[in-house]
Amino acid sequence: xxxNNPNSWNGIHLEGLLMNKFPTITPIPTIRxxxxxxxxxxxxxxxxxxxxxxxxITDEFVTxxxxxxxxxxxxxxxxxxxxxxxxxxxxxDYLDSENEELAMLKDNWTLKDNPxxxxxxxxSLSKNMANLKHAxxxxxVRTVIFVSHSADTEESNVMVQKxxxxxxxxxxxxxESNATPSRPVTSxxxxxxxxPNLPCLLxxxxxxxxxxxxxxNEARCIRFPPSNKxxxxxxxxxxxxxxxxxxxxLWGELLHCSHRRKPLL
Numbered sequence: 304x305x306x307n308n309p310n311s312w313n314g315i316h317l318e319g320l321l322m323n324k325f326p327t328i329t330p331i332p333t334i335r336x337x338x339x340x341x342x343x344x345x346x347x348x349x350x351x352x353x354x355x356x357x358x359x360i361t362d363e364f365v366t367x368x369x370x371x372x373x374x375x376x377x378x379x380x381x382x383x384x385x386x387x388x389x390x391x392x393x394x395x396d397y398l399d400s401e402n403e404e405l406a407m408l409k410d411n412w413t414l415k416d417n418p419x420x421x422x423x424x425x426x427s428l429s430k431n432m433a434n435l436k437h438a439x440x441x442x443x444v445r446t447v448i449f450v451s452h453s454a455d456t457e458e459s460n461v462m463v464q465k466x467x468x469x470x471x472x473x474x475x476x477x478x479e480s481n482a483t484p485s486r487p488v489t490s491x492x493x494x495x496x497x498x499p500n501l502p503c504l505l506x507x508x509x510x511x512x513x514x515x516x517x518x519x520n521e522a523r524c525i526r527f528p529p530s531n532k533x534x535x536x537x538x539x540x541x542x543x544x545x546x547x548x549x550x551x552x553l554w555g556e557l558l559h560c561s562h563r564r565k566p567l568l
Contacts, residue, residue, distance in 0.1 A: 304335045304374075306364050306434060307383040310344075310402040311336055315352045331356050337364045341402065365433050369441040380438045384451035385427045386458045387420075390528075390535030397534060428458055432466055439470040439494055444543065447494070451537040454529060459537040460522055467494050467541060490545045496523040497542040 305314050314336045321332050334357040340346065349357050360367070367374070387410050391397045394411045413420045431451075438447045451459045471493040482488045498504045498519065507519040520526055522539075529535030 304337060304377060304380045305383070306337045306380065306438070307385055308336065308338055308381075309383070309404075311338070311340075311349055311357075311359065314357045315349060315354055318354050318357045333358070335360055337362070337367070344402075365437045367437075369437070374441060375443055377441055377444055379446045379448070380441065380444055381448045381450065382431075382434055382438055384431050384449065384453065384458070385434075386431065386451050386453040387424055387427065387455070388452045390452045390454040390537070392529045392531070392534055424458075428462060431458070432462055435463065435466040436470060439466065439541070446543070447541040449537075449539040449541070452534060453537065454535055459526070459539070460520065460524060463496075463524070463539045463541075464522065467496075470494060492543055492545050494541045494543055497540055498523055498525070499540060 305317075308314070314334045318334055334354075336349075336357065337360045339361060340359065345351070349359060388394070388397070388403075388407055391407075391411070394408055397403060398405065398407060410420065410423065415421075435447070435449055438444070449463055453459055474493055475491045478488050478491045498508060504519060504525065507517045508523070510517050511519050511521070518525055518527055525538040525540075527533070527535050527537075
């Protein structure tokens with residue numbers, strides 16, 4: 304599922320790449336694009352492009368029921384951030400290639416302390432947090448990828464970290480509430496940032512450990528800073544893993560320490 308992408312070409316291209324591997328990949332993966340089509344956009348563009356497993360969903364992403372049967376086989380979600388695009392250095396080319404809204408030009412030329420700019424930034428940040436939290440609610444999802452073109456850490460690193468901590472706490476509370484004396488909590492699934500297994504990213508991670516960070520930061524997220532030759536972007540790959548919660552062991556250690564504690568005189 305691809306959410307908030309400004310156009311449908313990424314989904315169309317992705318289906319083409321997956322079909323090239325068929326029948327190696329079975330069954331054929333289905334692709335869902337959750338976005339609002341533009342006024343001048345061809346409503347039949349996906350079909351005319353030869354796509355058979357790609358569908359457009361015009362509902363708001365946060366209104367989609369994560370527990371619906373139609374999404375029980377959903378494994379991966381890619382979210383395009385609705386941000387201020389402060390890492391875009393060439394907005395004209397970006398508009399042309401990404402089919403982005405023209406309002407981006409106004410945002411790019413507006414002073415950062417302008418009240419309208421500040422209000423829009425906060426609204427975008429709130430929407431991104433709602434979308435990311437909602438994506439992490441899909442039980443069967445293995446990977447959630449968050450993509451941003453903002454150079455602001457509040458709109459990228461900090462926001463992702465807050466959402467992950469919020470959802471992981473909710474998952475832990477849910478597991479603890481469903482626990483019984485006969486079936487205590489031994490493991491709780493949670494989301495963590497993991498880098499894709501690519502040579503360039505593995506090398507960048509080694510550089511980070513050596514104290515010379517390049518495109519991988521301490522949160523294990525990918526950030527390309529903007530330059531004169533290319534736009535900047537931020538990518539967070541969140542994977543769902545099972546973390547061991549040693550409640551019984553920790554509780555036993557706590558009791559053991561309390562018995563050994565000397566009484567107050």
